[in-house]
Amino acid sequence: MLDIKLIRTQPDFIKECLAHKQIADGAALVDEVLRLDERRRTLLVEVEQLKRTRNEDSQQVARLKRSGEDATEIITRTREIGDRISTLDAESRGVEAALESKLLEIPNIHAPDVPIGADESENVEVGRWGDVPQFDFEPRPHWEIGEALNIIDFERGAKISGSRFYVLRGVGARLERALIAFMLDVHTARHGYTEIFPPFLVRSESMVGTGNLPKFGEDSYNIPGDDLWLVPTAEVPVTNLHRDEILDAGELPIKYAAYTACFRREAGAAGRDTRGIIRVHQFNKVEMVKFVTPETSYAELDSLRRDAEEILELLELPYRTVELCTGDLGFKGTKAYDVEVWLPAQDTYREISSCSNFEAFQARRASIRYRPLDAGGKPGKPEFVHILNGSGLAVGRTFAAILENFQNADGSVRIPRALQPYLGGLEVIEV
RNA sequence: GGAGGGAUGGCAGAGCGGUUGAAUGCGACGGUCUUGAAAACCGUUGAGGCGCAAGUCUCCGGGGGUUCGAAUCCCUCUCCCUCCGCCA
Numbered sequence: 237m238l239d240i241k242l243i244r245t246q247p248d249f250i251k252e253c254l255a256h257k258q259i260a261d262g263a264a265l266v267d268e269v270l271r272l273d274e275r276r277r278t279l280l281v282e283v284e285q286l287k288r289t290r291n292e293d294s295q296q297v298a299r300l301k302r303s304g305e306d307a308t309e310i311i312t313r314t315r316e317i318g319d320r321i322s323t324l325d326a327e328s329r330g331v332e333a334a335l336e337s338k339l340l341e342i343p344n345i346h347a348p349d350v351p352i353g354a355d356e357s358e359n360v361e362v363g364r365w366g367d368v369p370q371f372d373f374e375p376r377p378h379w380e381i382g383e384a385l386n387i388i389d390f391e392r393g394a395k396i397s398g399s400r401f402y403v404l405r406g407v408g409a410r411l412e413r414a415l416i417a418f419m420l421d422v423h424t425a426r427h428g429y430t431e432i433f434p435p436f437l438v439r440s441e442s443m444v445g446t447g448n449l450p451k452f453g454e455d456s457y458n459i460p461g462d463d464l465w466l467v468p469t470a471e472v473p474v475t476n477l478h479r480d481e482i483l484d485a486g487e488l489p490i491k492y493a494a495y496t497a498c499f500r501r502e503a504g505a506a507g508r509d510t511r512g513i514i515r516v517h518q519f520n521k522v523e524m525v526k527f528v529t530p531e532t533s534y535a536e537l538d539s540l541r542r543d544a545e546e547i548l549e550l551l552e553l554p555y556r557t558v559e560l561c562t563g564d565l566g567f568k569g570t571k572a573y574d575v576e577v578w579l580p581a582q583d584t585y586r587e588i589s590s591c592s593n594f595e596a597f598q599a600r601r602a603s604i605r606y607r608p609l610d611a612g613g614k615p616g617k618p619e620f621v622h623i624l625n626g627s628g629l630a631v632g633r634t635f636a637a638i639l640e641n642f643q644n645a646d647g648s649v650r651i652p653r654a655l656q657p658y659l660g661g662l663e664v665i666e667v
Numbered sequence: 668g669g670a671g672g673g674a675u676g677g678c679a680g681a682g683c684g685g686u687u688g689a690a691u692g693c694g695a696c697g698g699u700c701u702u703g704a705a706a707a708c709c710g711u712u713g714a715g716g717c718g719c720a721a722g723u724c725u726c727c728g729g730g731g732g733u734u735c736g737a738a739u740c741c742c743u744c745u746c747c748c749u750c751c752g753c754c755a
Contacts, residue, residue, distance in 0.1 A: 277716095281717070290735075298686085
Protein backbone atom coordinates (compact mmCIF):
# COMPACT_ATOMS: atom_id res chain seq x y z
CA MET A 237 0.00 0.00 0.00
CA LEU A 238 1.25 3.44 -0.86
CA ASP A 239 1.30 6.36 1.53
CA ILE A 240 -1.92 8.28 0.95
CA LYS A 241 -0.02 11.49 1.63
CA LEU A 242 2.31 10.75 -1.26
CA ILE A 243 -0.66 10.19 -3.57
CA ARG A 244 -2.28 13.37 -2.32
CA THR A 245 0.79 15.54 -2.81
CA GLN A 246 2.27 13.97 -5.96
CA PRO A 247 -0.55 12.35 -7.92
CA ASP A 248 1.08 12.94 -11.30
CA PHE A 249 4.29 11.27 -10.19
CA ILE A 250 2.32 8.22 -9.03
CA LYS A 251 0.41 8.06 -12.30
CA GLU A 252 3.66 8.16 -14.23
CA CYS A 253 5.08 5.32 -12.14
CA LEU A 254 1.97 3.22 -12.67
CA ALA A 255 2.19 3.84 -16.41
CA HIS A 256 5.77 2.55 -16.35
CA LYS A 257 4.48 -0.55 -14.63
CA GLN A 258 2.05 -1.00 -17.51
CA ILE A 259 -0.99 -0.48 -15.26
CA ALA A 260 -3.74 0.40 -17.72
CA ASP A 261 -6.19 2.03 -15.32
CA GLY A 262 -3.53 3.54 -13.04
CA ALA A 263 -4.50 7.16 -13.60
CA ALA A 264 -8.18 6.45 -13.02
CA LEU A 265 -7.32 4.58 -9.85
CA VAL A 266 -5.33 7.52 -8.54
CA ASP A 267 -8.10 9.97 -9.38
CA GLU A 268 -10.63 7.81 -7.58
CA VAL A 269 -8.40 7.66 -4.51
CA LEU A 270 -8.01 11.43 -4.55
CA ARG A 271 -11.75 11.88 -4.76
CA LEU A 272 -12.45 9.50 -1.89
CA ASP A 273 -9.68 11.00 0.20
CA GLU A 274 -11.12 14.47 -0.29
CA ARG A 275 -14.57 13.31 0.68
CA ARG A 276 -13.24 11.45 3.69
CA ARG A 277 -11.50 14.51 5.07
CA THR A 278 -14.52 16.73 4.53
CA LEU A 279 -16.70 14.29 6.45
CA LEU A 280 -14.09 13.94 9.15
CA VAL A 281 -13.98 17.65 9.88
CA GLU A 282 -17.75 17.85 10.07
CA VAL A 283 -18.28 14.79 12.23
CA GLU A 284 -15.46 15.69 14.58
CA GLN A 285 -16.94 19.11 15.21
CA LEU A 286 -20.24 17.44 16.10
CA LYS A 287 -18.54 14.93 18.36
CA ARG A 288 -16.79 17.70 20.18
CA THR A 289 -20.13 19.37 20.83
CA ARG A 290 -21.61 16.10 21.99
CA ASN A 291 -18.73 15.45 24.37
CA GLU A 292 -19.11 18.86 25.89
CA ASP A 293 -22.88 18.47 26.23
CA SER A 294 -22.51 15.08 27.85
CA GLN A 295 -20.23 16.51 30.45
CA GLN A 296 -22.73 19.28 31.01
CA VAL A 297 -25.40 16.61 31.61
CA ALA A 298 -23.12 14.96 34.12
CA ARG A 299 -22.65 18.24 35.96
CA LEU A 300 -26.35 19.00 36.04
CA LYS A 301 -27.23 15.55 37.29
CA ARG A 302 -24.62 15.72 39.99
CA SER A 303 -26.06 18.93 41.31
CA GLY A 304 -29.56 17.51 41.00
CA GLU A 305 -30.71 19.85 38.25
CA ASP A 306 -32.91 19.04 35.27
CA ALA A 307 -31.07 18.02 32.08
CA THR A 308 -33.88 16.96 29.79
CA GLU A 309 -33.54 19.95 27.50
CA ILE A 310 -29.86 19.40 26.79
CA ILE A 311 -30.42 15.66 26.47
CA THR A 312 -33.06 16.23 23.83
CA ARG A 313 -30.77 18.54 21.91
CA THR A 314 -27.83 16.17 22.14
CA ARG A 315 -29.94 13.28 20.95
CA GLU A 316 -30.40 15.11 17.66
CA ILE A 317 -26.68 15.70 17.38
CA GLY A 318 -26.19 12.01 18.02
CA ASP A 319 -28.48 11.10 15.15
CA ARG A 320 -26.60 13.41 12.85
CA ILE A 321 -23.32 11.86 13.95
CA SER A 322 -24.66 8.37 13.25
CA THR A 323 -25.60 9.36 9.74
CA LEU A 324 -22.29 11.02 8.97
CA ASP A 325 -20.32 8.25 10.65
CA ALA A 326 -22.02 5.67 8.47
CA GLU A 327 -21.17 7.61 5.35
CA SER A 328 -17.65 8.18 6.61
CA ARG A 329 -17.17 4.45 7.21
CA GLY A 330 -18.37 3.73 3.70
CA VAL A 331 -15.98 6.20 2.16
CA GLU A 332 -13.16 4.95 4.35
CA ALA A 333 -13.78 1.36 3.29
CA ALA A 334 -13.94 2.31 -0.38
CA LEU A 335 -10.70 4.28 -0.05
CA GLU A 336 -9.00 1.42 1.73
CA SER A 337 -9.98 -1.09 -0.92
CA LYS A 338 -8.81 1.20 -3.73
CA LEU A 339 -5.55 1.78 -1.93
CA LEU A 340 -5.03 -1.95 -1.61
CA GLU A 341 -5.33 -2.28 -5.39
CA ILE A 342 -2.71 0.29 -6.28
CA PRO A 343 0.67 -1.30 -7.05
CA ASN A 344 3.90 -0.14 -5.52
CA ILE A 345 5.93 2.45 -7.42
CA HIS A 346 9.37 1.58 -8.74
CA ALA A 347 12.69 2.86 -7.43
CA PRO A 348 14.13 5.76 -9.46
CA ASP A 349 17.01 3.76 -10.93
CA VAL A 350 14.91 0.87 -12.23
CA PRO A 351 15.14 0.55 -16.03
CA ILE A 352 11.95 1.58 -17.80
CA GLY A 353 10.58 -1.18 -19.99
CA ALA A 354 7.40 -2.81 -21.17
CA ASP A 355 8.03 -6.46 -20.40
CA GLU A 356 10.64 -9.06 -19.55
CA SER A 357 12.44 -8.57 -22.86
CA GLU A 358 13.69 -5.26 -21.47
CA ASN A 359 15.12 -6.65 -18.25
CA VAL A 360 18.80 -5.89 -17.82
CA GLU A 361 21.36 -8.61 -17.22
CA VAL A 362 23.58 -7.62 -14.30
CA GLY A 363 25.67 -10.73 -13.80
CA ARG A 364 26.51 -14.18 -15.02
CA TRP A 365 28.30 -17.06 -13.33
CA GLY A 366 29.55 -20.47 -14.33
CA ASP A 367 30.17 -22.18 -17.63
CA VAL A 368 27.21 -23.50 -19.53
CA PRO A 369 27.86 -27.26 -19.85
CA GLN A 370 28.75 -28.66 -23.25
CA PHE A 371 27.40 -32.10 -24.11
CA ASP A 372 28.64 -34.52 -26.72
CA PHE A 373 25.13 -35.89 -26.84
CA GLU A 374 21.68 -34.32 -27.00
CA PRO A 375 20.89 -33.28 -23.42
CA ARG A 376 17.58 -34.64 -22.25
CA PRO A 377 14.91 -32.67 -20.40
CA HIS A 378 14.67 -33.30 -16.65
CA TRP A 379 11.32 -35.07 -16.92
CA GLU A 380 12.81 -37.73 -19.14
CA ILE A 381 15.85 -38.14 -16.92
CA GLY A 382 13.72 -38.29 -13.80
CA GLU A 383 11.37 -40.90 -15.20
CA ALA A 384 14.22 -43.00 -16.56
CA LEU A 385 15.89 -42.98 -13.16
CA ASN A 386 12.52 -43.85 -11.58
CA ILE A 387 12.79 -40.89 -9.19
CA ILE A 388 9.95 -38.77 -10.61
CA ASP A 389 6.51 -40.25 -11.26
CA PHE A 390 4.23 -37.91 -13.19
CA GLU A 391 1.59 -40.46 -14.04
CA ARG A 392 0.83 -41.38 -10.47
CA GLY A 393 1.01 -37.75 -9.39
CA ALA A 394 -1.75 -36.97 -11.87
CA LYS A 395 -3.72 -40.02 -10.75
CA ILE A 396 -3.67 -38.89 -7.14
CA SER A 397 -4.06 -35.14 -7.53
CA GLY A 398 -4.45 -34.18 -11.18
CA SER A 399 -2.28 -32.44 -13.70
CA ARG A 400 0.74 -30.45 -12.54
CA PHE A 401 1.33 -32.77 -9.59
CA TYR A 402 4.10 -35.32 -9.38
CA VAL A 403 5.55 -37.86 -7.00
CA LEU A 404 9.18 -38.22 -6.00
CA ARG A 405 10.45 -41.62 -4.98
CA GLY A 406 13.61 -43.15 -3.59
CA VAL A 407 16.70 -41.08 -4.24
CA GLY A 408 14.46 -38.44 -5.83
CA ALA A 409 12.57 -37.90 -2.62
CA ARG A 410 15.81 -37.85 -0.71
CA LEU A 411 17.40 -35.37 -3.14
CA GLU A 412 14.49 -33.00 -2.61
CA ARG A 413 14.86 -33.27 1.15
CA ALA A 414 18.63 -32.85 0.85
CA LEU A 415 18.25 -29.63 -1.12
CA ILE A 416 15.91 -28.17 1.47
CA ALA A 417 18.27 -29.02 4.32
CA PHE A 418 21.30 -27.80 2.41
CA MET A 419 19.76 -24.43 1.58
CA LEU A 420 18.54 -23.84 5.11
CA ASP A 421 21.93 -24.79 6.53
CA VAL A 422 23.76 -22.35 4.27
CA HIS A 423 21.39 -19.49 5.04
CA THR A 424 21.43 -20.04 8.78
CA ALA A 425 25.07 -20.98 9.31
CA ARG A 426 26.73 -18.79 6.70
CA HIS A 427 24.31 -15.97 5.96
CA GLY A 428 22.97 -15.29 9.42
CA TYR A 429 19.28 -16.05 8.91
CA THR A 430 17.08 -17.44 11.65
CA GLU A 431 15.21 -20.54 10.58
CA ILE A 432 11.43 -20.44 10.75
CA PHE A 433 8.95 -23.24 10.23
CA PRO A 434 5.60 -21.50 9.74
CA PRO A 435 2.05 -22.70 9.20
CA PHE A 436 1.16 -23.65 5.61
CA LEU A 437 -2.35 -22.26 5.97
CA VAL A 438 -2.94 -18.58 6.57
CA ARG A 439 -5.88 -16.30 7.10
CA SER A 440 -7.05 -13.68 4.63
CA GLU A 441 -5.59 -10.89 6.73
CA SER A 442 -2.16 -12.36 6.27
CA MET A 443 -2.66 -12.60 2.52
CA VAL A 444 -3.68 -8.94 2.47
CA GLY A 445 -0.61 -8.04 4.50
CA THR A 446 1.79 -9.30 1.86
CA GLY A 447 -0.28 -8.11 -1.10
CA ASN A 448 -1.58 -11.50 -2.27
CA LEU A 449 -5.10 -10.28 -1.58
CA PRO A 450 -7.46 -8.71 -2.44
CA LYS A 451 -6.29 -8.62 -6.06
CA PHE A 452 -4.73 -12.02 -6.66
CA GLY A 453 -7.09 -14.42 -4.95
CA GLU A 454 -7.41 -16.55 -8.11
CA ASP A 455 -3.72 -17.45 -7.86
CA SER A 456 -4.05 -19.24 -4.54
CA TYR A 457 -6.02 -22.11 -3.06
CA ASN A 458 -8.73 -21.13 -0.63
CA ILE A 459 -10.38 -23.29 2.05
CA PRO A 460 -13.84 -21.78 1.83
CA GLY A 461 -15.43 -22.80 5.12
CA ASP A 462 -12.52 -21.58 7.19
CA ASP A 463 -11.19 -18.36 5.70
CA LEU A 464 -7.86 -20.07 5.19
CA TRP A 465 -5.50 -20.07 2.24
CA LEU A 466 -2.75 -22.51 1.32
CA VAL A 467 0.44 -20.48 1.30
CA PRO A 468 1.59 -19.57 -2.21
CA THR A 469 5.01 -18.87 -0.67
CA ALA A 470 6.58 -18.78 2.79
CA GLU A 471 6.73 -15.03 2.29
CA VAL A 472 3.13 -14.82 3.47
CA PRO A 473 3.38 -16.44 6.92
CA VAL A 474 6.92 -15.23 7.59
CA THR A 475 6.24 -11.59 6.73
CA ASN A 476 3.13 -11.69 8.89
CA LEU A 477 5.16 -12.93 11.83
CA HIS A 478 5.52 -9.29 12.83
CA ARG A 479 2.14 -7.99 11.75
CA ASP A 480 0.84 -5.22 14.05
CA GLU A 481 4.14 -4.97 15.87
CA ILE A 482 6.51 -2.13 16.66
CA LEU A 483 10.05 -3.48 16.57
CA ASP A 484 13.04 -2.08 18.43
CA ALA A 485 15.62 -0.42 16.19
CA GLY A 486 18.24 -2.66 17.80
CA GLU A 487 16.52 -5.79 16.53
CA LEU A 488 16.98 -4.80 12.89
CA PRO A 489 17.83 -6.19 10.49
CA ILE A 490 15.75 -9.29 11.14
CA LYS A 491 16.55 -12.08 8.69
CA TYR A 492 14.44 -15.22 8.41
CA ALA A 493 14.82 -18.29 6.23
CA ALA A 494 11.90 -20.66 5.97
CA TYR A 495 11.04 -23.79 4.09
CA THR A 496 7.43 -24.35 3.07
CA ALA A 497 5.60 -26.18 0.41
CA CYS A 498 4.03 -23.59 -1.91
CA PHE A 499 0.64 -23.96 -3.53
CA ARG A 500 -0.38 -22.12 -6.66
CA ARG A 501 -3.38 -22.53 -8.89
CA GLU A 502 -1.48 -21.36 -11.99
CA ALA A 503 -4.85 -20.25 -13.30
CA GLY A 504 -3.49 -18.11 -16.11
CA ALA A 505 -0.76 -20.51 -17.17
CA ALA A 506 -2.73 -22.97 -19.30
CA GLY A 507 -0.45 -24.47 -21.89
CA ARG A 508 2.78 -23.07 -20.46
CA ASP A 509 5.44 -25.41 -19.08
CA THR A 510 3.02 -28.30 -19.15
CA ARG A 511 5.78 -30.86 -18.97
CA GLY A 512 8.19 -31.39 -16.12
CA ILE A 513 8.38 -29.83 -12.72
CA ILE A 514 9.02 -26.22 -13.64
CA ARG A 515 5.43 -25.08 -13.18
CA VAL A 516 3.32 -27.15 -10.82
CA HIS A 517 0.57 -26.62 -8.26
CA GLN A 518 2.69 -27.68 -5.30
CA PHE A 519 6.41 -27.13 -4.95
CA ASN A 520 8.96 -26.70 -2.22
CA LYS A 521 10.81 -23.48 -1.65
CA VAL A 522 13.18 -21.97 0.86
CA GLU A 523 12.41 -18.30 1.25
CA MET A 524 14.40 -15.48 2.79
CA VAL A 525 12.61 -12.52 4.37
CA LYS A 526 14.24 -9.41 5.81
CA PHE A 527 12.88 -6.61 7.97
CA VAL A 528 15.26 -3.65 7.77
CA THR A 529 15.56 0.09 8.33
CA PRO A 530 14.77 2.25 5.29
CA GLU A 531 18.33 3.56 4.89
CA THR A 532 19.72 0.07 4.47
CA SER A 533 17.13 -1.62 2.31
CA TYR A 534 18.92 -1.36 -1.04
CA ALA A 535 22.19 -2.60 0.39
CA GLU A 536 20.17 -5.43 1.94
CA LEU A 537 18.66 -6.18 -1.46
CA ASP A 538 22.14 -6.65 -2.90
CA SER A 539 23.18 -9.02 -0.14
CA LEU A 540 19.88 -10.87 -0.40
CA ARG A 541 20.52 -11.48 -4.06
CA ARG A 542 24.05 -12.65 -3.26
CA ASP A 543 22.67 -15.07 -0.67
CA ALA A 544 20.48 -16.64 -3.35
CA GLU A 545 23.26 -16.69 -5.94
CA GLU A 546 25.66 -18.36 -3.56
CA ILE A 547 23.41 -21.41 -3.29
CA LEU A 548 23.72 -21.92 -7.03
CA GLU A 549 27.48 -21.41 -6.88
CA LEU A 550 27.83 -24.01 -4.15
CA LEU A 551 25.73 -26.36 -6.28
CA GLU A 552 27.91 -25.59 -9.31
CA LEU A 553 24.89 -24.50 -11.35
CA PRO A 554 25.43 -21.80 -14.00
CA TYR A 555 23.16 -18.79 -13.70
CA ARG A 556 22.62 -15.24 -14.72
CA THR A 557 20.96 -12.43 -12.82
CA VAL A 558 18.69 -9.85 -14.38
CA GLU A 559 17.31 -6.65 -12.99
CA LEU A 560 13.61 -6.43 -13.73
CA CYS A 561 12.45 -3.47 -15.76
CA THR A 562 9.39 -1.51 -14.64
CA GLY A 563 6.99 -3.51 -16.80
CA ASP A 564 8.10 -6.84 -15.32
CA LEU A 565 8.48 -5.67 -11.74
CA GLY A 566 5.08 -6.81 -10.60
CA PHE A 567 2.60 -5.47 -8.10
CA LYS A 568 4.60 -5.19 -4.91
CA GLY A 569 8.21 -4.42 -5.70
CA THR A 570 10.15 -1.17 -5.98
CA LYS A 571 13.14 -3.03 -7.38
CA ALA A 572 13.83 -6.69 -8.03
CA TYR A 573 16.40 -9.11 -9.36
CA ASP A 574 15.62 -12.47 -10.85
CA VAL A 575 18.29 -15.13 -10.60
CA GLU A 576 17.96 -17.53 -13.52
CA VAL A 577 19.51 -20.98 -13.68
CA TRP A 578 20.72 -22.58 -16.88
CA LEU A 579 18.50 -25.40 -18.17
CA PRO A 580 20.38 -27.20 -20.98
CA ALA A 581 17.40 -29.01 -22.47
CA GLN A 582 15.50 -25.75 -22.81
CA ASP A 583 18.70 -24.05 -23.94
CA THR A 584 17.86 -21.07 -21.77
CA TYR A 585 18.00 -19.54 -18.33
CA ARG A 586 14.89 -19.96 -16.16
CA GLU A 587 13.92 -18.06 -13.03
CA ILE A 588 14.88 -19.87 -9.86
CA SER A 589 14.84 -16.96 -7.44
CA SER A 590 13.24 -13.54 -7.33
CA CYS A 591 14.67 -11.03 -4.87
CA SER A 592 12.65 -7.90 -4.20
CA ASN A 593 12.61 -4.80 -2.12
CA PHE A 594 9.09 -3.69 -1.24
CA GLU A 595 10.19 -0.76 0.88
CA ALA A 596 7.20 0.08 3.12
CA PHE A 597 4.54 -1.36 0.80
CA GLN A 598 3.92 -4.52 2.81
CA ALA A 599 4.84 -2.93 6.13
CA ARG A 600 2.07 -0.40 5.65
CA ARG A 601 -0.45 -3.10 4.80
CA ALA A 602 0.58 -5.31 7.67
CA SER A 603 1.39 -2.46 10.06
CA ILE A 604 4.96 -3.47 10.81
CA ARG A 605 6.94 -0.61 12.27
CA TYR A 606 10.08 0.06 14.24
CA ARG A 607 11.13 2.79 16.60
CA PRO A 608 14.04 4.71 15.11
CA LEU A 609 16.66 6.20 17.41
CA ASP A 610 17.37 9.93 17.08
CA ALA A 611 20.86 11.45 17.02
CA GLY A 612 21.07 11.26 20.79
CA GLY A 613 20.09 7.61 20.77
CA LYS A 614 16.59 8.22 22.09
CA PRO A 615 13.65 6.27 20.68
CA GLY A 616 11.46 8.33 18.37
CA LYS A 617 8.11 7.92 16.62
CA PRO A 618 7.38 4.57 15.01
CA GLU A 619 8.10 4.30 11.30
CA PHE A 620 7.41 1.55 8.81
CA VAL A 621 10.21 -0.93 8.25
CA HIS A 622 11.32 -1.91 4.80
CA ILE A 623 10.66 -5.52 3.91
CA LEU A 624 12.47 -7.63 1.35
CA ASN A 625 12.30 -11.20 0.31
CA GLY A 626 13.84 -13.63 -2.10
CA SER A 627 13.75 -17.28 -2.93
CA GLY A 628 16.71 -19.15 -1.73
CA LEU A 629 15.83 -21.17 -3.78
CA ALA A 630 12.89 -22.79 -5.52
CA VAL A 631 13.69 -26.39 -4.70
CA GLY A 632 11.85 -28.13 -7.53
CA ARG A 633 13.56 -25.99 -10.15
CA THR A 634 16.91 -26.62 -8.48
CA PHE A 635 16.14 -30.34 -8.67
CA ALA A 636 15.41 -30.01 -12.38
CA ALA A 637 18.56 -27.97 -12.96
CA ILE A 638 20.71 -30.62 -11.29
CA LEU A 639 19.21 -33.37 -13.44
CA GLU A 640 19.74 -31.43 -16.64
CA ASN A 641 23.14 -29.86 -15.99
CA PHE A 642 24.82 -32.91 -14.46
CA GLN A 643 23.35 -35.60 -16.71
CA ASN A 644 25.63 -38.10 -18.34
CA ALA A 645 25.24 -39.88 -21.66
CA ASP A 646 24.29 -43.10 -19.89
CA GLY A 647 21.37 -41.42 -18.14
CA SER A 648 23.07 -41.14 -14.76
CA VAL A 649 23.30 -37.84 -12.92
CA ARG A 650 26.24 -36.47 -10.96
CA ILE A 651 25.55 -35.03 -7.52
CA PRO A 652 27.32 -31.72 -6.81
CA ARG A 653 29.98 -32.10 -4.14
CA ALA A 654 28.34 -29.74 -1.63
CA LEU A 655 25.22 -31.87 -1.64
CA GLN A 656 26.83 -35.27 -1.27
CA PRO A 657 26.97 -35.21 2.55
CA TYR A 658 23.20 -34.74 2.53
CA LEU A 659 22.78 -37.89 0.46
CA GLY A 660 24.93 -40.20 2.52
CA GLY A 661 27.92 -39.54 0.30
CA LEU A 662 26.11 -40.49 -2.92
CA GLU A 663 28.08 -39.16 -5.92
CA VAL A 664 25.97 -40.32 -8.83
CA ILE A 665 22.33 -41.24 -9.29
CA GLU A 666 22.20 -44.31 -11.49
CA VAL A 667 19.43 -46.37 -12.96
C1' G B 668 -17.25 -31.37 19.29
C1' G B 669 -19.46 -30.22 24.67
C1' A B 670 -19.19 -27.05 29.39
C1' G B 671 -17.13 -22.97 31.74
C1' G B 672 -13.51 -18.62 32.31
C1' G B 673 -10.86 -14.72 30.13
C1' A B 674 -8.75 -10.64 26.55
C1' U B 675 -7.18 -3.28 29.53
C1' G B 676 -0.69 0.75 28.13
C1' G B 677 6.45 -2.71 27.06
C1' C B 678 4.95 -6.35 31.10
C1' A B 679 1.86 -7.27 35.53
C1' G B 680 -2.76 -5.62 37.16
C1' A B 681 -7.25 -2.14 39.03
C1' G B 682 -11.34 0.01 36.88
C1' C B 683 -20.13 2.06 40.81
C1' G B 684 -22.42 3.98 32.61
C1' G B 685 -20.54 10.45 33.56
C1' U B 686 -13.04 15.16 33.62
C1' U B 687 -10.58 7.35 33.07
C1' G B 688 -6.51 7.57 27.62
C1' A B 689 -7.20 4.88 31.85
C1' A B 690 -5.25 3.74 39.38
C1' U B 691 -1.11 0.93 41.16
C1' G B 692 3.38 -1.98 40.62
C1' C B 693 7.51 -3.36 37.48
C1' G B 694 10.37 -1.98 33.40
C1' A B 695 12.42 2.00 30.31
C1' C B 696 14.13 7.09 29.87
C1' G B 697 15.68 11.93 32.20
C1' G B 698 17.23 14.30 36.73
C1' U B 699 18.94 14.89 42.09
C1' C B 700 22.48 12.50 45.29
C1' U B 701 27.51 9.76 44.51
C1' U B 702 34.63 9.64 42.90
C1' G B 703 31.61 5.88 40.11
C1' A B 704 27.64 2.49 40.68
C1' A B 705 23.61 0.67 43.63
C1' A B 706 19.79 2.35 46.78
C1' A B 707 16.60 6.40 47.65
C1' C B 708 13.88 10.55 45.87
C1' C B 709 11.66 13.69 41.76
C1' G B 710 9.93 13.77 36.83
C1' U B 711 8.79 11.63 31.89
C1' U B 712 6.99 7.39 29.41
C1' G B 713 0.86 4.14 24.17
C1' A B 714 -0.89 4.48 18.98
C1' G B 715 -3.38 6.81 15.04
C1' G B 716 -6.49 10.49 11.99
C1' C B 717 -7.40 15.77 10.64
C1' G B 718 -4.91 20.53 11.07
C1' C B 719 0.49 25.49 9.29
C1' A B 720 -0.66 25.76 14.31
C1' A B 721 -3.49 26.16 18.60
C1' G B 722 -6.12 22.21 18.98
C1' U B 723 -9.49 18.39 18.19
C1' C B 724 -11.29 13.43 17.25
C1' U B 725 -10.62 8.10 17.64
C1' C B 726 -8.62 3.66 19.87
C1' C B 727 -9.15 -0.55 26.62
C1' G B 728 -9.00 -8.11 21.19
C1' G B 729 -12.25 -7.14 16.05
C1' G B 730 -17.19 -5.66 14.33
C1' G B 731 -22.19 -4.03 15.49
C1' G B 732 -25.90 -2.15 19.04
C1' U B 733 -28.25 0.43 23.58
C1' U B 734 -27.47 5.55 25.76
C1' C B 735 -27.32 12.61 26.10
C1' G B 736 -22.75 9.80 27.51
C1' A B 737 -19.66 2.94 27.12
C1' A B 738 -13.23 0.21 29.08
C1' U B 739 -17.80 -0.46 31.94
C1' C B 740 -24.53 -2.92 29.45
C1' C B 741 -26.26 -6.15 24.98
C1' C B 742 -25.18 -9.09 20.33
C1' U B 743 -21.49 -11.26 17.33
C1' C B 744 -16.62 -12.80 15.64
C1' U B 745 -11.49 -13.99 16.76
C1' C B 746 -7.88 -15.60 20.07
C1' C B 747 -6.25 -17.61 24.88
C1' C B 748 -7.02 -20.69 29.43
C1' U B 749 -9.49 -24.93 32.37
C1' C B 750 -12.34 -29.53 32.27
C1' C B 751 -14.63 -33.48 29.15
C1' G B 752 -14.56 -36.03 24.32
C1' C B 753 -11.54 -37.20 19.98
C1' C B 754 -6.70 -37.53 17.96
C1' A B 755 -0.95 -37.71 14.81
